[in-house]
Structures are given as C-alpha cells and as structure tokens.
Ligand SMILES: Nc1nc2c([nH]c(=O)n2[C@H]2C[C@H](O)[C@@H](COP(=O)(O)OP(=O)(O)OP(=O)(O)O)O2)c(=O)[nH]1
C-alpha cells in the first residue's frame with residue numbers, strides 16, 4: 110500500500126486548485142489534487158507542505174483532514190489522504206504537472222479526475238463555497 114497525501118487548496122474566492130498529471134506519469138492526463146507520496150516518518154501535513162514547494166513552488170497551510178480513500182489501480186494500491194489547505198504565498202510554477210486551474214466547486218464535475226479522487230470530488234461538489 111502506497112500512502113499519498115493530496116491538498117485541497119482554496120483561494121480567497123473559494124475556488125480549488127487542481128492540476129493535470131503529465132502524460133508520462135501514472136494516471137497521465139488525469140486531474141488531481143496536488144501532493145505526493147509520504148516519506149518514511151513524515152506526517153501528511155509535512156508531506157503536503159514539501160510537495161507543494163517542490164511541485165508548484167507555493168506555500169500552503171493544511172488545516173483539516175478531509176478524508177481517506179483506498180484505491181486499487183491493479184499494479185498498485187494507494188491510500189489517498191486528503192487535507193483542506195489554505196494558499197499562503199508564491200506564484201505557481203509547474204515543475205511536475207502540465208496544467209493547473211482554479212475551479213469553483215460547481216465546475217469540478219467537468220474535469221476527468223484520477224479514479225482515487227472521485228469520492229472526494231463528489232463530496233466537494235455538494236459543499237457550499
Ligand atoms: N498527488 C496525487 N496523487 C494521486 C492523486 N490521485 C491519485 O490516484 N494519485 C496517485 C498517482 C500516483 O500513482 C500516486 C502518487 O502520486 P505522485 O505521482 O504525486 O507522487 P510523487 O509526487 O511523490 O511523485 P514521484 O516522486 O513518485 O514521481 O498517487 C491525487 O489527487 N494527488
């Protein structure tokens with residue numbers, strides 16, 4: 110089981126940050142909440158702060174656990190741990206993804222998300238914001 114943390118980052122207009130996985134990666138071309146694999150001994154919050162600096166050059170503050178979803182991709186099984194987070198500072202620069210977007214909750218349904226994210230997307234779509 111691979112443990113992966115994902116950040117649901119909101120801006121002042123209540124839009125959420127989503128990013129598209131590069132074509133050459135697992136789940137290439139699919140949208141996700143940015144993040145990555147936990148390193149040994151790392152908390153999900155620390156992982157997310159590190160990953161968002163590495164992958165997008167921004168600072169975030171995770172503040173609440175949103176949920177966990179286990180998904181079997183056949184060759185790998187992942188435990189995806191989602192945290193709500195606040196966008197603190199930095200201009201986004203894509204290091205790893207090939208696109209990003211700030212989207213309203215009502216627009217999330219128009220993006221093809223990685224299968225492990227689908228339960229989170231459904232819940233977020235029903236939230237007000
Ligand atoms: N970051 C992230 N990964 C996700 C999401 N949904 C989902 O199925 N995944 C899968 C894709 C990968 O198989 C796995 C790990 O994600 P990753 O590629 O971001 O890991 P990483 O940043 O540590 O990158 P790397 O060092 O392995 O290249 O989790 C999601 O919303 N966010």
Ligand SMILES: [Mg+2]
Pocket residue numbers: 143144145146160164205
């Ligand atoms: Mg990543």
